[in-house]
Amino acid sequence: MQKTVKSRRLTRTNLLMLLGVLGPGIIVAMVDNDAGGITTYSVAGARFGYSILWILIPTAVLLFMVQEMNARMGIVTGKGLAALIRERFSFRLTAAIMLAVLVANFGNAVSNFAGIAASSQLFGLNKFVAVPVAAVGIWFVVLKGSYKAVEKVFLLVSLVYVAYIISAFLAHPDWSEVARGAFVPSGQLNAAYAVMVVTLVGTTIAPWMQFYQQASVVDKGLKSDQLWFERIDTGIGTVLLTVAAAAIVICCAAAFFNKPGVGATQITSAEQAAQALAPVAGKYASYLFAFGLLCASIFAASILPLSTAYTVCEAFGWEAGIDRTFAEAPRFYGVYTAFIAGGAAFILVPGMPLITVMLLSQTANGLLLPVVLTCMLKVIRDRDIMGDHVNGDVYNTIAWAAVAVLYVLDIWLVAATLLGAGR
Amino acid sequence: MDPVEPIGLRQILKLKVFDSDGKHIGHVQDLAIERRLDVPRACCLGVHMLWTDHVGDVKLVRRVEDIVVLVPWSQVARFDEDEFALASEHLALPVESAGGRWLLRGDVLNKQMVDPHGNRIQRVDDVLLGAYEGGLRVVGLEVSKGLMITSSTMRRYVAVLRRKHFSRQDSDVIPWEAVSRIEEDAIVLGEEVRLG
Incomplete structure (x- = not known):
């Protein structure tokens, strides 16, 4: 025990070790602010102002708890979540989960290519040029890069979210109102507000994140003595995600909420928000917002197919990993390539059922999350698998309570998606 | 039975x-x-x-x-x-x-199969058992046809194992004799898979 406490001191060695570990938690959190996430936060800010900000804090706590458990399971077992589900439960359950993962993640990938198309058009770029160039670039980086190189590129791209923080300042918000909205829980008793709260939570905690963080912790080869550093990585990622999400909400709330002449309810997408910012907060705020959307979409369009490839290969026991060549891991790169090519093609080919795919994706995500979380909580209490790293009684009770809240919100989100409530 | x-x-x-x-x-x-x-x-x-x-x-x-x-x-x-x-x-x-x-069930079913170099093959979908002196013995490890069919490398690999051990089981069954050892995280097969 003494040794553990001593090892957590901020020494030069520990700092270097932390820098070596940083990556999976930050990347997964930043990618969560993808085109769909930015749209949700933009609409939330425009329609409900600062009053919706407080929900980001409990959501961040929930997210940290879930992702920390994934990191712990990955480090302790050396296996991804899909592999653990397969070994602990059954082939049938795993196959069903994989089907849902494919549907959910493909919809997410399509929405990110839609984000690339929309934001590139804001800069005057033709989507028929921007989307293929982005797709080939993303594909090439992962195919040719090692895990370490790819992770560095991803971490560097994470810096782009600073654009939203600057945009928020350029929109000149009332900071006292911001503080009140963030720290004093308030709400509205109407369906639209409730659906927005549920959508915010659902956007922030998505099943692909659990699979991705655990898989990348394993791929990175982190060991038990690095668990504490990976927790810090997860914590930093959660804080950065929340700050970026809050910046988007603040920017849109300051620019559009209750502003005469600005149709806040007409803002239904991130690119509309970026365009509408120009007359209200200035062209630089608008450009930064659009630039953030473009980079976030490219970023997520590369990670989501990667997450899917990891997950499917783990479940079925196929060779996988960025450090492998295409010839060594053909199905890993096959899934990756199919998602990127399919996602890009979906946006470029006229007449594709974009809305249907998005709805299917959101429903699949909604149905998947409770199943995945339940599996996780069962695995993490299994001493045969986790040894001394099982959840303690108190932590486990809190985790189940948190997951129960997510179940309720999740069912609500699926119902709202299918019924179109509050939209 | x-x-x-x-x-x-x-x-x-x-x-x-x-x-x-x-x-x-x-x-x-x-x-x-x-x-x-x-x-x-x-x-x-x-x-x-x-x-x-x-x-x-x-x-x-x-x-x-x-x-x-x-x-x-x-x-x-x-x-x-x-x-x-x-x-x-x-x-x-x-x-x-x-x-x-x-x-x-605990150590074999659903476990990852790898070749001697650690290259991942597939997971064990079922453990096949045959009658043996009034009891049961393991005769092979089943890999899903539906999943295996997507890879010619895997089909060739399983065929090599089956030929080597004169297996008379279905084409999606790896004979038990091809298993060289069982480790905590994987079942190691004796023949090297040639990737790529």
Whole structure:
């Protein structure tokens, strides 16, 4: 025990070790602010102002708890979540989960290519040029890069979210109102507000994140003595995600909420928000917002197919990993390539059922999350698998309570998606 | 059970287990084999007991529920596709240690198969069992046809293993003789897969 406490001191060695570990938690959190996430936060800010900000804090706590458990399971077992589900439960359950993962993640990938198309058009770029160039670039980086190189590129791209923080300042918000909205829980008793709260939570905690963080912790080869550093990585990622999400909400709330002449309810997408910012907060705020959307979409369009490839290969026991060549891991790169090519093609080919795919994706995500979380909580209490790293009684009770809240919100989100409530 | 056709472990798991008095005492949870891979005979039956207050000769302080014990195969009086019947009474069942044995459900089923260099092949979809001197022995590891068919490399690899060990099972079954060792995280096959 003494040794553990001593090892957590901020020494030069520990700092270097932390820098070596940083990556999976930050990347997964930043990618969560993808085109769909930015749209949700933009609409939330425009329609409900600062009053919706407080929900980001409990959501961040929930997210940290879930992702920390994934990191712990990955480090302790050396296996991804899909592999653990397969070994602990059954082939049938795993196959069903994989089907849902494919549907959910493909919809997410399509929405990110839609984000690339929309934001590139804001800069005057033709989507028929921007989307293929982005797709080939993303594909090439992962195919040719090692895990370490790819992770560095991803971490560097994470810096782009600073654009939203600057945009928020350029929109000149009332900071006292911001503080009140963030720290004093308030709400509205109407369906639209409730659906927005549920959508915010659902956007922030998505099943692909659990699979991705655990898989990348394993791929990175982190060991038990690095668990504490990976927790810090997860914590930093959660804080950065929340700050970026809050910046988007603040920017849109300051620019559009209750502003005469600005149709806040007409803002239904991130690119509309970026365009509408120009007359209200200035062209630089608008450009930064659009630039953030473009980079976030490219970023997520590369990670989501990667997450899917990891997950499917783990479940079925196929060779996988960025450090492998295409010839060594053909199905890993096959899934990756199919998602990127399919996602890009979906946006470029006229007449594709974009809305249907998005709805299917959101429903699949909604149905998947409770199943995945339940599996996780069962695995993490299994001493045969986790040894001394099982959840303690108190932590486990809190985790189940948190997951129960997510179940309720999740069912609500699926119902709202299918019924179109509050939209 | 038909002694000619191999059966899958999955078919056996969850079958009801009865004691010599005909009392339902639990269900099949696992099958154990000795760690010598050349003798893959089921030596113990893993029974998930509904409850007990005895573990072998030891009388417990109070009864416990949901306990899994290994019962020596000599205690299996009869089995068919619906149930297993044991030769002793519920509370007089002898038990064996799990140490030094492989558990087919716990250590083999769904596990990752790798070649000698650690290249991942596929996961074990089922463990095939054949009749052997009134008991059961492992004859092969099943890999899903639907999943394997997508890769010509895997099809070729399994075909090489089958030819090498003169397997007469279905084309999606890796003969048990091709298993070189079982590790905690993987089942290592003896032949190298040529990727790419």
